[in-house]
Amino acid sequence: xxxxxxxxxxxxxxxxxxxxxxxxxxxxxxxxxxxxxxxxxxxxxxxxxxxxxxxxxxxxxxxxxxxxxxxxxxxxxxxxxxxxxxxxxxxxxxxxxxxxxxxxxxxxxxxxxxxxxxxxxxxxxxxxxxxxxxxxxxxxxxxxxxxxxxxxxxxxxxxxx
Amino acid sequence: xxxxxxxxxxxxxxxxxxxxxxxxxxxxxxxxxxxxxxxxxxxxxxxxxxxxxxxxxxxxxxxxxxxxxxxxxxxxxxxxxxxxxxxxxxxxxxxxxxxxxxxxxxxxxxxxxxxxxxxxxxxxxxxxxxxxxxxxxxxxxxxxxxxxxxxxxxxxxxxxxxxxxxxx
Numbered sequence: 624x625x626x627x628x629x630x631x632x633x634x635x636x637x638x639x640x641x642x643x644x645x646x647x648x649x650x651x652x653x654x655x656x657x658x659x660x661x662x663x664x665x666x667x668x669x670x671x672x673x674x675x676x677x678x679x680x681x682x683x684x685x686x687x688x689x690x691x692x693x694x695x696x697x698x699x700x701x702x703x704x705x706x707x708x709x710x711x712x713x714x715x716x717x718x719x720x721x722x723x724x725x726x727x728x729x730x731x732x733x734x735x736x737x738x739x740x741x742x743x744x745x746x747x748x749x750x751x752x753x754x755x756x757x758x759x760x761x762x763x764x765x766x767x768x769x770x771x772x773x774x775x776x777x778x779x780x781x782x783x784x
Numbered sequence: 785x786x787x788x789x790x791x792x793x794x795x796x797x798x799x800x801x802x803x804x805x806x807x808x809x810x811x812x813x814x815x816x817x818x819x820x821x822x823x824x825x826x827x828x829x830x831x832x833x834x835x836x837x838x839x840x841x842x843x844x845x846x847x848x849x850x851x852x853x854x855x856x857x858x859x860x861x862x863x864x865x866x867x868x869x870x871x872x873x874x875x876x877x878x879x880x881x882x883x884x885x886x887x888x889x890x891x892x893x894x895x896x897x898x899x900x901x902x903x904x905x906x907x908x909x910x911x912x913x914x915x916x917x918x919x920x921x922x923x924x925x926x927x928x929x930x931x932x933x934x935x936x937x938x939x940x941x942x943x944x945x946x947x948x949x950x951x952x
Contacts, residue, residue, distance in 0.1 A: 754930065761932040761936060
């Protein structure tokens with residue numbers, strides 16, 4: 624198994640977990656944040672979504688730029704998350720190893736802040752997203768929601784794996 | 785890159801990730817180990833216990849060729865099997881020491897596994913997975929639960945360490 628194939632395997636395993644957590648968010652509590660300096664739930668979901676767009680840009684153009692864009696309505700965010708996630712999986716499944724190892728640039732405010740192989744960038748973002756999903760999972764109960772099964776059962780979903 | 789080379793690279797990176805987690809644990813006071821955002825949610829003590837016991841147990845499973853519910857329960861702070869281990873994490877220093885010990889045991893276990901060992905199927909209640917996959921499970925768990933811990937630090941009014949500050 625190549626690293627690219629392993630990445631695909633992990634993406635496919637993680638996608639339904641992301642969807643379960645995103646769908647568990649109370650839509651009337653999107654402004655919730657645990658502390659003043661924390662991102663709101665809405666901002667976290669938008670970060671997870673725009674990270675996928677950056678991954679797609681890196682795969683397609685070998686470059687991506689981080690631009691702070693205000694989040695659209697939550698239903699649109701969720702639609703984009705699902706669509707971009709599926710598109711990313713599809714495109715990576717069709718990449719060859721040369722494309723996986725090609726150098727990509729990541730820009731912030733017009734400046735290159737990172738140059739690394741496409742595959743390295745994709746792995747980095749996958750775990751960054753798992754981190755933010757973990758943060759979000761700890762928002763759910765204070766927001767009045769329920770925590771879905773993630774890597775195993777939760778107190779709210781004890782029988783699901 | 786074969787499975788062994790990939791695993792060695794992942795272990796090196798995992799060490800850096802674990803280093804940041806130790807910093808995060810170190811920002812807590814002993815009293816804050818019992819903090820819960822809501823009743824029924826895990827405390828920092830329980831999260832730390834779970835992250836690191838699970839890492840050690842998954843490594844043991846990869847070595848032994850079997851992961852069962854009894855092993856899974858040992859990493860659960862809600863289970864009777866987890867109670868003694870949890871009680872041992874009385875202070876932040878205890879928690880950091882336990883985290884470091886579990887991480888080292890897991891690293892040592894994975895690092896000596898051969899390519900053949902890593903490819904061997906390991907039985908679990910959810911089906912068989914190659915032994916190498918068990919490191920991936922531990923790594924995913926670590927990122928996920930540490931993300932939760934970062935939210936807790938904010939709830940406690942603390943500044944979490946820079947997530948990618950691998951230099952210190």
